[in-house]
Amino acid sequence: MTATIEQQLNIVTPSPVQRLKVNWPGSEKLRLFIKRDDLIHPVISGNKWRKLKYALSGAIDNGVTEIISFGGGHSNHLHALSYACMELDIRLIALVRGDYSEHPTATLKDLQSWATQIHFLDKKTYARRTEPDFIRQWQSAYPQALIIPEGGSQKQALAGVGEIYTELTEEFDAIVTPVGSGGTLAGLITAQPLSTLIGIGVLKGEGYLERLVTDLLPGGILTPWQILHRFHCGGYAKVSAELTTFCQDFNRQTGINIEPVYSGKLFFALQQLIAGDYFSPGSRILALHTGGLRT
Structure with missing residues (x-):
C-alpha cells in the first residue's frame, strides 16, 4: 500500500x-x-501544512521534482515548504524578499541546510511576484517547476x-x-x-x-x-x-x-x-x- x-x-x-x-x-x-x-x-x-497539503500531494502524483515559491526572510511558509520538499525529494527554489546574504536569519539558515536554492530579490522586484510577466520569467528558467504563491495561499x-x-x-x-x-x-x-x-x-x-x-x-x-x-x-x-x-x-x-x-x-x-x-x-x-x- x-x-x-x-x-x-x-x-x-x-x-x-x-x-x-x-x-x-x-x-x-x-x-x-x-x-x-x-x-x-x-x-x-499549522496553516502552513493545511495550505500546502493538496499542492504537495498533487506534485507527488504528477512527478514534480522542482517547486518555486516566495516569502520574506522570516517566512514560516518557506520554512515549512523547504522541510517538506527535502523529505519528499523535491528541489525548492525560494525567491526571498530582501538581501540576507550577509546576515541570514535562522529561517534562511534552515532553508540552506535543507538544500533549498535561495534567490534574494530587492523589494521592487519582489513586489512583481504576482505579475504574469514575472511568473513567466521564472517558469521559463525552471520549465518543470510548480509555482506556489506566497504563503501557499x-x-x-x-x-x-x-x-x-x-x-x-x-x-x-x-x-x-x-x-x-x-x-x-x-x-x-x-x-x-x-x-x-x-x-x-x-x-x-x-x-x-x-x-x-x-x-x-x-x-x-x-x-x-x-x-x-x-x-x-x-x-x-x-x-x-x-x-x-x-x-x-x-x-x-x-x-x-x-x-x-x-x-x-x-x-x-x-x-x-x-x-x-x-x-x-x-x-x-x-x-x-x-x-x-x-x-
Missing part, C-alpha cells in the same frame, strides 16, 4: 481542541478554546484549510485566526461554518488583506467574516515591547508557546477584545493556533 503524504511527512491530524485557561479581565464571562494546529508537526505545522489551499472546520465536533460562536496572506481565512469561509469568522491582521494592510481573501473565494458564500487591523503592532514581523511581554506571560500562564509574528498577535488581540467586551457573555470562542513557532 502506498503511503499517504501525511504518512510520508509524519503529519498528525486532527489537531486537538483544548480549553484555553487564562486569567484575562472578562475571560470569565466566556468559554475560550484553542485548536492546536501547532501540534500537527514540529516544522510543517491559492485556491488549491482552501480545501486543506477547510478541513479545520470538518475536524470540529462542536459549534462555536466565533472562530479567530491570524491573517497574513489570506488563505487560512478564505479556506475557513469556504467551509461555511455556522461561526462568525474574525481575522486578525498581522501586517499593515487594511483593504489589501480583504482583497487577498475575496480573490480566493468562490461565489455564493454567505458566512460572515471580518478582519481587524489594529493589532499588527507596526507591521509584519514588527514587535512591540508590550507584545513581547504578552507572549512571555502567555507562554508561562498556559504552557502553550506562541511567537510574536502570527500567533502572538492573535492572542494579544483576543485579550484586548475580551477586555473591551467585544463578545457577548457566554459566547464560545475558538482561537486557531496556526503554528509557525520558528521566526
